[in-house]
Amino acid sequence: MLSCLLLLTACHSATSSLEETETCVGYPDAQTSAYLLPYETGASYRVFQGNCAPPKAPWTHYAKARYAYDVEMPIGAKIVAARAGTVVFIREQFTDRQHAQEQGNALVVLHDDNTVALYGHLTQNGALAxxxxxxxxxxxxxxxxxxxxxxxxxxxxFQVNACPDFDACESVPVTFRNARPNPGRLIQGERYTAE
Structure with missing residues (x-):
């Protein structure tokens, strides 16, 4: 897990032999989803990179990270646990002006079913748990x-992986029961309010 986290998004920005886009399937019913949007109730943010992006710059959500979401948020916006669990990794020493691969701050939560949620690109000293x-x-x-x-x-x-080993396990499809509007999976370019 730590080797991939050290690079944060670089783990899934390597060259891929995939077609121009991947097929993303298997999303759980949003109405009964185990997940909430990872931000405060009443907040509204735009998804600027969704799932199954083409495997070329600037997109990085393909291969093992195909089910990740990037949500535009101002520096210092509150992030909430999308699902209950135990914090198993924190890195928070880098500033918002440090952009090398190994300088991504992150927090990882292990859920009771052994899946893990990665919350990445945090601000310096931004882990509150x-x-x-x-x-x-x-x-x-x-x-x-x-x-x-x-x-x-x-x-x-934000992404959820099938197990704590980010090198061995891929991301999994996630929906959010409190997203409005709620189309099931979040759509790139759309704004969603946490209700």
């Missing part, structure tokens, strides 16, 4: 930022 802390769904856990390979666009990189 502690390592080993149990966090509840909807609890504020971090502050958004612009660290690491963010394209110099402040945003939250």
């Amino acid at each position: 502690e390592l080993g802390q149990r966090v509840e769904q909807g609890e504020t856990i971090a502050l958004s930022g612009n660290s690491g390979q963010s394209g110099n666009v402040p945003h939250l990189h």
Whole structure:
């Protein structure tokens, strides 16, 4: 897990032998989803990179990270736990002006079913939860930022992986039961309000 997290988004920006786009399927019913949007109730943000992006710059959501979302958020916006779990990784020492691959701040939450959620590009000292802390769904856990390979666009990189080993397990399809409007998966370019 740590080797991929050290690079944050670089793990899935390597050359791919995929076609121009991938097929994304298997999304759970949004109305009964186990996940909430990873930001405060009442907040509204735009998804600027959705799932299954073409495998070429500037897009990075393909291969193992095809089910990731990038949500534009100003630096310092509150990030909440999309699902309850235990904080198993924190990195928060880099500034919002540090954009090398290994300089992405992140927080990872392990869920009870052994899936993990990655919250990436946090601001410096932006982890509000502690390592080993149990966090509840909807609890504020971090502050958004612009660290690491963010394209110099402040945003939250959010993805859920099938297991804690980011090298071995791929991201999984996620929907959010409190997204309005709620089309199922979030659509690139659209704005969603957390209700």
